[in-house]
Amino acid sequence: MKLSSTSLRSFVAVVAAIGLLGTGLAGCGGGGDSQDVSREMNMVTVNWIEGMAFTYVQEQILENQYDMEVDVREVGGGGIAFSSVADGDRDYFNEAWLPTTHQDPWSKAQENADKLGYTYKGTSVGLTVPAYMDVTSASELENYRDELNGEINGIESGAAVNDQTRQILENNGLDDEFSVVASSGPATWQALENAINNEQPIVVTGWYPHWKWGAFDLKYLEGAQTGQSPVFGDPEDVFKIVDNEFTEEFPKEVVCFLKVSEVSDEQIESLMGDFRDRGDMSKREAANQWIENHPEDVNAWTDQAEECAASDGAVETLPDDATFSRDQST
Known part of the structure; x- marks a missing residue:
């Protein structure tokens, strides 16, 4: 079939419109083309039960509600966790005690890492x-x-x-x-x-x-x-540490979920208790049990994540010197 010049111009216009629509949809990822948004994340944790337990809870929520594939690596110390994020080997670590306890590993890592958000306030x-x-x-x-x-x-x-x-x-x-x-x-x-x-x-x-x-x-x-000696400093907070490209590398809703999911005293105590008393259950099974028993907590995190993901612009990380509890004590 032979197209008239008018029909040809209309056809080209439609193709161009489809292309622009595709480009717009692609931008709904963490910060760029959807082809560049990763759904495979590498987390790192240490055998400190408070952070380790929460890591497995976050892993299970990401896999079951956000269609992510997550690998969790357990390491033998905080220094290894910090360096693995800064080196790009791991993407995420949720137990950085700052600004005092982990000051040394953070100072070595912060050129290549960011504070995504708080895990817990007031240590x-x-x-x-x-x-x-x-x-x-x-x-x-x-x-x-x-x-x-x-x-x-x-x-x-x-x-x-x-x-x-x-x-x-x-x-x-x-x-x-x-x-x-x-x-x-x-x-x-x-x-x-x-x-x-x-x-x-x-x-x-x-x-x-x-x-x-x-x-x-x-x-x-x-x-x-803490609060009585310069060695231990003033009250600290626990932060989530990510590599510099994290907010652009992963889907925005995933970045938002990890940023806003922060635990209270009641939540972290129940989580640690479930992990200590898990018996023959694996860590992932214990995490899923906690998720099933705390739907209101999980829904609150995912609701906040949805609101964050619907906002304009990329997700912002915290300043390197961010601190909540120390600001409250001054």
């Missing part, structure tokens, strides 16, 4: 003992040296809280009397439980949020906790 860190111990401050630990075998129970080697504990000991003239024993988190909490069951003295590196505060009657030592 605390410090030397922790059972409430039955007749000691109130770090300076009194000298009286317990023999009973404690000159040991403070830390977590994995290289952890910032271990170095902070060594600094507290030095500041109190106890660095020749005590050493910080590095161990895995689970091993340290088992040692804590064993000591409490036998009402023996023990000192551990502690922080909140963490399940031990709900399981045992504990206390921080005065002068060796």
Whole structure:
């Protein structure tokens, strides 16, 4: 069939319109052409139950509600988690304690990483003992040296809280009397439980949020906790750390969900409890059980994500020096 010049111009116009429509639709992704938006995400977590449990909850929501394929890698320390995001090996880490605890790994990573949003606001860190111990401050630990075998129970080697504990000991003239024993988190909490069951003295590196505060009657030592020592600084927040291209690389609704999903005390405590008591269930099964038992919490996150995704422009990350709790304390 032979087209007239008028028909040909109309045909070209229709084709051009379709092309423009396709381009517009393509822009509905995280920040560019839909062909460039990835639905495969690599997360990293550490065996700190609060962040690890929430990571698996986020993974399951992304896979089941946002059509994502997510790979979670568990690593042996925060420094590895930070560097894996900065190096581009992993896309997302949800447990960066800033601005004090993870200051060192963050300073090394922040040129190639961003703060996407908050995971939890208002943390605390410090030397922790059972409430039955007749000691109130770090300076009194000298009286317990023999009973404690000159040991403070830390977590994995290289952890910032271990170095902070060594600094507290030095500041109190106890660095020749005590050493910080590095161990895995689970091993340290088992040692804590064993000591409490036998009402023996023990000192551990502690922080909140963490399940031990709900399981045992504990206390921080005065002068060796957040807000009372420059070593531990003022109250911190837990941030989500992503690589520099994150907000452009993934669908906007996915970026929005991860940005807005923030946990309260009640949520994180129930989540840690479910993971500790999961028995033979896998971590993913425990995450799905928590999701099923907390539909209102999940719906609140996804509703916020939907509102965020409907807004104009790309999702903005937080400033490098963003802090909520420290601003509230000034």
